[in-house]
Amino acid sequence: MTKKDIIIIGGGASGIICAIKAKDTNPDKTVAILEKQNRIGRKLLSTGNGRCNLFNLDADDVEKYSGSFKNNLSALFKKCSVVKLGEEFSKLGLVTYCDSENRVYPYSNHAGTVLDILRFRLIELGIDVICDTKVTSIEKKDVFIVKTEEKKFSCDKLVISTGSPASPKLGSDNSGINLLEMLGHKIEPLSPALCPLKVKDNTIMPSIKGVRQKGSVALFDGDEFIKSENGEIQFTENSLSGICIFNLSVKIKSLKNPIISLNISPYNENYGQLLHVLKINAQRFKNREILRFLDGMFINKLGIAILKCSGIKKLNDPIFTLKKEDIENICDTIYDWKFKVEKPTSFDKAQVCSGGVNGLEIEPKTMESKKIKDLYICGEAVDIVGDCGGFNLNFAFSSGIIAGESL
Ligand SMILES: Cc1cc2nc3c(=O)[nH]c(=O)nc-3n(C[C@H](O)[C@H](O)[C@H](O)COP(=O)(O)OP(=O)(O)OC[C@H]3O[C@@H](n4cnc5c(N)ncnc54)[C@H](O)[C@@H]3O)c2cc1C
Structure with a gap:
């Protein structure tokens, strides 16, 4: 010994x-x-x-x-x-x-x-x-x-x-x-x-893999607010990542129904201003294809993902075919984009x-x-x-x- x-x-x-x-x-x-x-x-x-x-x-x-x-x-x-x-x-x-x-x-x-x-x-x-x-x-x-x-x-x-x-x-x-x-x-x-959070419904993630977008991120347990962070959100094949997401991951283990909400609006908390800009753009660029509607705000593949998550189906139709509710839905997604996430299990x-x-x-x-x-x-x-x-x-x-x- x-x-x-x-x-x-x-x-x-x-x-x-x-x-x-x-x-x-x-x-x-x-x-x-x-x-x-x-x-x-x-x-x-x-x-x-x-x-x-x-x-x-x-x-x-x-x-x-x-x-x-x-x-x-x-x-x-x-x-x-x-x-x-x-x-x-x-x-x-x-x-x-x-x-x-x-x-x-x-x-x-x-x-x-x-x-x-x-x-x-x-x-x-x-x-x-x-x-x-x-x-x-x-x-x-x-x-x-x-x-x-x-x-x-x-x-x-x-x-x-x-x-x-x-x-x-x-x-x-x-x-x-x-x-x-x-x-x-x-x-x-x-x-x-301090890890990425896997998204439960993974249909949209592969299309935006590799995209980085500034925004604010909030963690909820069902409807209950838990914590928020600002920073760069990274989209991967199946997860949300980035330092702001890592910091929220610490809080997730005790939650029953963890939901991440992204606000990636250029106008932060000002919902009215975002809606106003979207309405003006819908007028100004009415003859373009819908899939180009968000091009001035986000990189195109992120814009398309937002449109799809807002329930817009016919992306090749002209922008003037969008209804008032469609524009409000797009505004909602940019302002409060919800992802159900899984509790991390692997170290x-x-x-x-x-x-x-x-x-x-x-x-x-x-x-x-x-x-x-x-x-x-x-x-x-x-x-x-x-x-x-x-x-x-x-x-x-x-x-x-x-x-x-x-x-
Ligand atoms: C990829 C990565 C990046 C990170 N970046 C940062 C950063 O930039 N800033 C920051 O603040 N934190 C960072 N962290 C976290 C940080 O590294 C850890 O919190 C920190 O190293 C913990 O120090 P520790 O001494 O407790 O454990 P460790 O540094 O993990 O050391 C523990 C040691 O104990 C040894 N050991 C374990 N069991 C036994 C055993 N039974 N017998 C003998 N030896 C044993 C292990 O081999 C290991 O060498 C990062 C972590 C990772 C994984």
Whole structure:
């Protein structure tokens, strides 16, 4: 059996930074990371489309998050604010920049830079990084006994930073969450989040695959309004996608009858102005074919999809054959285009996982388990999900720093 003072299971964003802070805080103690994959930080390299959106200057706004840890966030961010996070990365030598939406990236625009500065620091501090080592069981006696597929370790203090099953192609699974459940922690149901939403009636989607359109997007449960977002909507073969859709996907797991409504009107909330413009155009271009009616507003294939969804059948007829109700229906579709969507079931396209260890079982000032002394939990294994824009890495890093400093 190999003895270490501190073991961190999972060498992702939260585990790596936790190990660095643990060694900074306890220079005389032995610290090891056990990582099941053949390298650490694999998911980190894929973040932000390879650019790594490290954190967000608005990240201390708890309304950007949902999950049972949400009520603990203020206490957590008091100990590790976004300013402190920036200073920590600066001390590690990382130069960053911030875009117009307060998203912070490495100046190199390259996730590899972030992983490199973290890896070099692990080496300098003499932290053992033990890869190809999947933890399969944990026992708490006087010390923790950590069993992997081939070896046994013991340690006085243990951190579980094993992430979530989101994006399994990057090696993710729920083995870490299972370990936490075996240790007696309550696990809130796991479901994919920050992902595209599959449309139930898929007849129109293939024709607009690849189209991107600015607009506002609202999520309803039947008639009940849940949340809205603005941004670029992306239409795929069978789904609605884009950051605004991703952010709504977080709310969907508890809904019975999820419906997405798109308002892609150039006049935003002003229905009257939209109707007025459509009526004028119907007069002005009355001899054109109906399939050209929306050409000045949308790219043609999106315009045709809107016309079809408004019940217009004879698209080659002249525009003057459109009735008053037809124009009102077209206006309604542009202003309030409804799509019944499915609850996501696969983690394949999910950036994160909603669910995880119940937030009430963790002390936010230390990230120590309230159930098991000397056990710390950080990162995505905790039941908390942030919006797109750096909020999830922000939580992974902040919670990792707090755990590391508390060890
Ligand atoms: C494609 C993609 C893009 C993203 N982009 C962004 C972004 O730009 N900004 C942002 O804020 N968030 C982004 N996210 C989310 C963000 O990457 C995660 O929230 C974050 O990585 C979570 O960190 P973590 O340390 O908890 O888990 P991870 O980074 O997933 O690390 C967990 C580690 O634990 C290891 N592990 C798991 N089980 C075991 C076990 N039993 N034994 C040993 N090791 C184990 C895993 O192999 C893994 O290396 C993105 C996610 C994806 C999938």
